[in-house]
Amino acid sequence: MLLPDKIYLGQSTRPEYLALKYGNRHGLVTGATGTGKTVTLQSIAEGFSAAGVPVFAADIKGDLSGIANMGKMLDWQVKRAEEIGFTDYAAAKFPVIFWDLFGRQGHPVRTTISEMGPLLLSRILDLNDTQEGVLNIAFKYADDNGLLLLDLKDLRALLVEIANNAKDISVQYGNVASATVGAVQRSLLVLEQQGGDQFFGERALDIGDLMRTTADGKGYVSILAADELMRAPRLYATFLLWLMSELFEVLPEVGDPEKPKLVFFFDEAHLLFDDAPKALVDKVEQVVKLVRSKGVGVYFVTQNPVDIPDAVLAQLSNRVQHALRAYTPKEQKAVRMAADSFRPNPAFSTAEAITQMGTGEALVSVLEDKGVPSVVGRTLIRPPSGQVGPLLPEERRAVIANSPVAGVYDTVVDRESAFEVLTKKTQERQASEAEARQTELDAKQAQADAKAAAAQERAERAAQPRRSTRQTPTEAAITSFSRTMANGLGKALLRGILGGLTRGR
16 A cells, blocks of 8 residues: 555545655645544655655644654554555654744744845734835845844834934935834734744744654654644744745755655645735745745645635645535535536536545545646545644653754844844944033033133122222322323424425424
8 A cells, every 4th residue: 555656645446645756746635624634634744754755734733743652543543444445554653843933842943033024024013015115124224234133122123223213214215204113113012922022033943954854764744833823823824934935945946856855734724815915925826836846845724725815726736625514605605616626526526525525534636647637536534653632741842852953942042133233333322422412511511610710700809999099299290291201202203204294394
């Protein structure tokens, strides 16, 4: 049953396999709650891991964590294996690395503000167009001035800097209103309260740590604890989109390899597209379309195919459809749309089968030779080999302690970045302003002191006894003589100057 180049999915009228060479052509796992999506996801993840393909998957309910333990061969598993003729079925466990944005149930996952970028950050913050424009200006200003944006306090400090210099910045980069900056700051506060401050920072996640294999050739299954993260669905969705974008940016082109370099499972995928602006949907479509050539397969897991935009849905070639319920006209339309996405099987009605299947059954269609979709088969999905259900807390802690990345991400690194640079700049400016104010105060004080001294001197002179202005006889004689001499000198001088004019008078 097990083949080296394929993943065994289950049994319809024939064994259903997912060829590894088409594993990077992306996929879709859908179905109503309780129909077996998580078990299917675990079985496919085990198949990729056994083939040496690393896997990244979000664990919404904690059930997927059991893949790290040896399977317990429960009665229903053994019965299912016998029913589908799965003679190679055996218990197994798989190498796992646990991750957690909050660092509680796994190694912390961080990225920097700069790596996230303004588009995705605007999505997390739910900014309008004007606010997103200011955020773009902030990033451009940071790039032009060599400011590292690593965590939320860096971005806050940058926004304060922009608000304080709005007039000058508006001239160069475009209009910046203080009210808009304030609105962005408030959104950052909400994000921080949701735990975003723990996500942004260093050490940032190295994509290579998601692509590890063991010495015996198994791919590590990286499991993101998402039960608490789901309380902040926008953060969850944006993080996974960022991760896909990073894979696209970092990994080299490989075309169509014999097996994927990494397979990425996006559970509760509808959260990515709920109320998403068109620019973001276009971005997702672009990433999904192009990341295939990097050897990455993206598998969306959600309740209904209509949760996925048509442009993205068209990129998903390998499909597993569990049962859907059709009680309302809207649900009936969704069933017809899901049925129409499969290559018809003349043996049964696809639309009817979707509403009639039991737990563990699914419609399966995958790419076969030359990339042609297979005829849809009504399939009983194989049971997982690992433990079905969550690990105990102490078992999870043991896996984390023995992880190949233990100790790498557990300590926060806070190097000099925009916050420190701008804080220092602000302190220097405040010191300079304080010095200038002190110099001005000193000058005013010196002037006041001079005025006070002059006033005191005048007061002292005014307080001295006045001398009599009456002349003594001697002083009068001297004064009279001085006047006579001055008059005589004045006449002599006049004559001397006018001599020729008055001679003969």
